Amino acid sequence: MCQVGEDYGDAAPEGPPPPRPGHELKCVKCKDGLPVVVIRAGDAFCRDCFRAFYIHKFRAVLGKNRLIFPGEKVLLAWSGGPSSSSMVWQVLEGLSRDSAKRLRFVPGVVYVDEGAACGQSWKDRARTLADVKSILQTTGFPWHIVTLEEVFALPPSVLRCSAQEPVGTIGTYKVAVDSFLQQQHTLVAEGVGGSPNSTPGEEQLSQPCTQDPQDLAGPPPADQTEALSRLFDSVKTLTAKEELLQTLRTHLILHVARAHGYSKVMTGDSCTRLAIKLMTGLALGRGAFLAWDTGFSDERHGSVVVVRPMREHTLKEVAFYNRLFAVPSVFTPAIDTKAPEKASIHRLMEGFLLRLQAQFPSTVSTVYRTSEKLVKAPRDGCASGPRCLLCMCLLDVDTADSATAFGAQTQDCSQMQSPTPPAEAPTVPCCSTEVGRAQNCFRGTRPCGREDSRACVIEQLCYSCRVNMKDVPSLDPLPPYILAEAQLRSQRRSPEIQEYLVESSDDDVHTGGSGAWVPPEQEGKDGQAACDCINKNIFN
C-alpha cells in the first residue's frame, strides 16, 4: 500500500457534493405546503408535516419498546438544553391528548445544577435557577432541583445494583395496558374519579409543585462547593473531567429517582449525541458497554432503568422543532463551552462526526443504526459478576493471573497508579484502609499508605474508568460515598484472602500484587493457589 514516491501531499479528494434538495416548492409528504426544513438527505417538510413527523417519532420509539407501563413513575432528566427540553415538552403534549393515544405514565422532572463544576458564581447560578423554576412551573409536573454539590452527601448504597424487577414481556405489557384501561372504565362507571380523562396519576399533576426539602433560596454549603471545585480542578484533562461529571450526575439522578420512587429515568440523548457517544466510547475504552451506553434502555442500575426516547431525533430536527414551536429551554454554560476542538476526546469526536456529516449526510444515521444492532451479551456468558464501582457495568478486566495480553495490560495500568519503590509498602488488595489494619492484617501494624487505598479503588473499576482515573492524581477529593463503597467491597473480599495469604514476614516485601484482584467466587484452594501464583509470577 505504501510506496516510495507516493505523494501524500495531496489533500484528500473531495467527497461528492452533498445532494441539494431539488428546489421543489412543495413538501414531500403532503405535496401541498411550503417546505420549511430539510430532514435527512433532501426531504423537505412543511411545518405541519414536520410537526406530525416529529411527534410520531417520539411516540413510536416509546411504543415500539413497550418498557414503560401505564401508571409508572418516570423521572425526566432535564438539563435545560434543547434535546431534553424537547423531550419534556413532548411528554407534556403527549399526556394532554385524548383517549387511547395518550401517554399513560406519571412524570416528574429533575434538574441538576452543575454550575460549581463549571466555575460559575452563585449569582449566575441563581439567575439560571430562577429561569429553570419558572419553566418547571409551567409544565405542572412535580419537579426536583438538585445541585451537583449534593454528591458529597450521597450514601454508598447509590452504587449498589439493587434487585432488578423482572422485565415485562410483551404479553405482560398488553395485560397491564388492558387492566389499566379496564380500571379506568370501572372508575367512570362507578362515578368515582370524575371525568373519563382523569387518571389516578393526574391528581398528582394538579398538586402544587413539589420541592426537595432543601430549599434553594440560598447557595449550597460553601465547603461542598469548594470541595467540588477542588475535585474538578485536580483532574488533569478535560476528557476525564467530562467523564467524571457524567458519572457524578448519573449517580445523583439515580439517587433522586430511588428516593422518590421513580422506576424509570428518561434522558434526552438525541441521535446525533448518541452517535458521537458511541464513537467516543470506543476511543475511551468502553467498547464492551456500548450497547448499554447508547441503547434505548439501560438496565445496569437494577431497579431504575434509564430510557432514551429521543434517540431517533437528530439535533437539527430538535433545534428546528424548538424554534418553530417555541419550546422553552435554558442555556447554561458547561465545562466544555468554548473549548477548542482538540481539548478533549469528546470535542474531537464531535467535530469529526459533524464535519463528516456535512459532506456525507448519512453518517450520523449509519452510526446510529450500527448502535441499534449491538446486543447486550454478557462477557463469557456469565450474567452476574462484580461491577465497576463508578459506571456499574460488569467488569471487563481480566483477573490478575490471566495470561492474556489484556490481563497484563490492565494489571500494569493499575500498578502504575501506585508508583511505590519496591522496598516500601507493597500494595495488597485486602489491606486497603485503616479498617484492614484493625482486622489483624497480616502486614502487621504498618499503616496502610495512600497507594493502597488508591489501588483498592482502581482495581474495582472497569478498563475505561481506570484509564480516566489516570488523570486524577489523587483520589482524596472524590466524594466520600465512592471511597466508602470501595472500602466496603474490598472488605467483603478480604476475610477470604486474609486466611490464605502467606504469613511469613520476610516474604512480605514482595507479596501481593498491586492490581491483583481475586474474584470472590474463588474460595478455598483456588484462593490459595491464585495468591501463590500471584506471588510467584509477579515478583520473580
Next chain:
Amino acid sequence: MAAPLSVEVEFGGGAELLFDGIKKHQVTLPGREEPWDIRNLLVWIKKNLLKERPELFIQGDSVRPGILVLVNDADWELLGELDYQLQDQDSVLFISTLHGG
C-alpha cells in the same frame, strides 16, 4: 449596485456567547456592487460582530458544522445555502446545536 440592507441577525443555542451574549442584532449592511448573500454576510459578521474565537463559528467559507442557519424561519438548504441573496428586512438566525442536550 445594491442598496443598503436592514437585516436582523439572531443567535441561539449558545452561539450568542461569542457575540457578547447578545442574541438579536439589528444590522444595516452597507450598499455595495454585488448583492449581499449569506457568504458575504458571514464575512461581515466575522469582521464586525464576532467578538472572540472565530473558529467556533466560521469554518472556511461557511459556518462550522453543527450550526444551523435559518432565513425567515426556513432552512437555508431550501434557499441555496451560501448563495441565497438577502432581501431587506430578512431575519437570519444561527442556532448552535453543539451545546447541551
